[in-house]
Amino acid sequence: xxxxxxxxxxxxxxxxxxxxxxxxxxxxxxxxxxxxxxxxxxxxxxxxxxxxxxxxxxxxxxxxxxxxxxxxxxxxxxxxxxxxxxxxxxxxxxxxxxxxxxxxxxxxxxxxxxxxxxxxxxxxxxxxxxxxxxxxxxxxxxxxxxxxxxxxxxxxxxxxxxxxxxxxxxxxxxxxxxxxxxxxxxxxxxxxxxxxxxxxxxxxxxxxxxxxxxxxxxxxxxxxxxxxxxxxxxxxxxxxxxxxxxxxxxxxxxxxxxxxxxxxxxxxxxxxxxxxxxxxxxxxxxxxxxxxxxxxxxxxxxxxxxxxxxxxxxxxxxxxxxxxxxxxxxx
Amino acid sequence: xxxxxxxxxxxxxxxxxxxxxxxxxxxxxxxxxxxxxxxxxxxxxxxxxxxxxxxxxxxxxxxxxxxxxxxxxxxxxxxxxxxxxxxxxxxxxxxxxxxxxxxxxxxxxxxxxxxxxxxxxxxxxxxxxxxxxxxxxxxxxxxxxxxxxxxxxxxxxxxxxxxxxx
Numbered sequence: 379x380x381x382x383x384x385x386x387x388x389x390x391x392x393x394x395x396x397x398x399x400x401x402x403x404x405x406x407x408x409x410x411x412x413x414x415x416x417x418x419x420x421x422x423x424x425x426x427x428x429x430x431x432x433x434x435x436x437x438x439x440x441x442x443x444x445x446x447x448x449x450x451x452x453x454x455x456x457x458x459x460x461x462x463x464x465x466x467x468x469x470x471x472x473x474x475x476x477x478x479x480x481x482x483x484x485x486x487x488x489x490x491x492x493x494x495x496x497x498x499x500x501x502x503x504x505x506x507x508x509x510x511x512x513x514x515x516x517x518x519x520x521x522x523x524x525x526x527x528x529x530x531x532x533x534x535x536x537x538x539x540x541x542x543x544x545x546x547x548x549x550x551x552x553x554x555x556x557x558x559x560x561x562x563x564x565x566x567x568x569x570x571x572x573x574x575x576x577x578x579x580x581x582x583x584x585x586x587x588x589x590x591x592x593x594x595x596x597x598x599x600x601x602x603x604x605x606x607x608x609x610x611x612x613x614x615x616x617x618x619x620x621x622x623x624x625x626x627x628x629x630x631x632x633x634x635x636x637x638x639x640x641x642x643x644x645x646x647x648x649x650x651x652x653x654x655x656x657x658x659x660x661x662x663x664x665x666x667x668x669x670x671x672x673x674x675x676x677x678x679x680x681x682x683x684x685x686x687x688x689x690x691x692x693x694x695x696x697x698x699x700x701x702x703x704x705x706x707x708x709x
Numbered sequence: 710x711x712x713x714x715x716x717x718x719x720x721x722x723x724x725x726x727x728x729x730x731x732x733x734x735x736x737x738x739x740x741x742x743x744x745x746x747x748x749x750x751x752x753x754x755x756x757x758x759x760x761x762x763x764x765x766x767x768x769x770x771x772x773x774x775x776x777x778x779x780x781x782x783x784x785x786x787x788x789x790x791x792x793x794x795x796x797x798x799x800x801x802x803x804x805x806x807x808x809x810x811x812x813x814x815x816x817x818x819x820x821x822x823x824x825x826x827x828x829x830x831x832x833x834x835x836x837x838x839x840x841x842x843x844x845x846x847x848x849x850x851x852x853x854x855x856x857x858x859x860x861x862x863x864x865x866x867x868x869x870x871x872x873x874x875x
Contacts, residue, residue, distance in 0.1 A: 466733075466734070469733055473729065473731070473733055476729035480729050502749075506734045507734050507735055507736070507738060508737065508745075509733070509734055510732070510734055511737065536730060537730050537731075538731075538732055538733075539730055539731050541732040541736065541737055542737060546737075546742060546746075549746050552750065553746060553749040553753070556749070556750075556753040557749075
């Protein structure tokens with residue numbers, strides 16, 4: 379009898395188990411806390427950052443080892459898709475980001491959903507009229523994996539202006555799960571943020587701001603197909619670099635920063651300095667063009683508003699193809 | 710219908726200013742979508758059949774597969790592996806009727822005891838408590854499991870510092 383290789387299955391099971399344990403851990407803690415505080419029903423239950431995971435270098439090394447497994451198999455606009463174009467991916471990504479922001483989803487939900495979307499599109503030729511359904515399914519799955527109170531099918535259908543129905547969402551959920559081989563616990567750039575930030579000599583009072591900028595850069599990268607094939611660690615490292623430069627934290631102490639920032643970052647995630655530099659520059663370019671697009675649309679919006687109330691019906695189409703947060707970032 | 714509308718309204722009210730609520734690529738072709746869905750599922754089943762050498766529709770092993778299949782009594786399996794919808798206890802009847810071999814059958818010759826070690830087992834008490842669930846009429850729904858069914862809630866005195874916290 380041939381021997382069945384259980385290794386990949388086993389890995390996924392371990393990851394799955396980890397998530398179960400995490401959930402149980404959270405729940406157990408809630409039970410403990412409830413006796414003391416009686417939490418309100420609306421409170422979002424979150425586990426605290428676990429130093430056992432974040433301060434252990436083996437976790438970072440494991441993330442770096444397995445991250446490639448969750449990348450899309452090919453650049454699908456060239457080899458798989460016929461009906462859909464890169465600009466359509468951007469449209470659906472922008473819509474997904476808006477839904478996630480409006481629903482105040484956890485930060486990693488959007489990048490994870492985009493990972494599912496890219497992996498599905500890399501294997502299944504999809505028609506453009508089903509792309510929004512796919513986007514909704516991916517958010518549905520990512521939200522279930524990452525949130526204590528996930529998005530509901532009904533809510534997501536309303537966000538498509540009722541162009542899809544809940545039972546269709548549930549049916550396609552099964553199809554997408556099959557194509558992803560049920561490997562949902564993908565590594566995202568967000569998984570690296572704490573590991574990277576912890577290793578940099580950054581001012582304590584700026585950490586929250588840096589995290590927020592990094593998350594915005596990561597979301598921005600997820601909307602742009604050029605980053606879809608990059609390893610998550612590289613996107614995370616480039617985003618941290620871009621955030622630090624953008625906030626001009628590197629100009630205060632030249633001996634610590636400058637080129638040494640790049641070298642330090644590259645060392646943390648085993649990336650080459652040149653590649654990392656290119657990645658960061660690419661992120662900054664995407665930011666600039668998205669800021670310009672944002673201004674252009676804002677300007678257009680103002681003109682429309684001045685033009686009278688009749689023009690209002692048209693603005694939904696591709697309004698704000700940039701996340702609102704990004705517009706607040708000063709370079 | 711009324712409930713549906715009420716839920717609808719409730720959700721809509723929580724949807725902020727509503728600009729994110731939009732149809733991006735025009736109407737969906739429902740019939741075509743249904744066809745594609747069925748095709749995709751069919752293909753999934755075929756792939757799985759090839760991969761595992763098992764016909765999942767007829768529930769029979771295929772000739773020449775990589776694996777040797779052996780029937781196991783449904784009653785031996787943890788409840789997790791039984792098809793069941795929430796609040797539906799019908800799997801109990803199915804289990805009894807589809808059991809292939811008796812529970813506790815000895816492993817076949819040549820099959821190491823380790824052959825089954827990757828089958829997760831729930832602690833005995835869970836199986837028995839689920840399988841001995843009494844009359845359906847009294848319990849239309851399965852009781853919601855609480856985390857405290859598995860773990861004891863521990864009390865911590867507030868002043869005690871955490872061991873593993875910062």
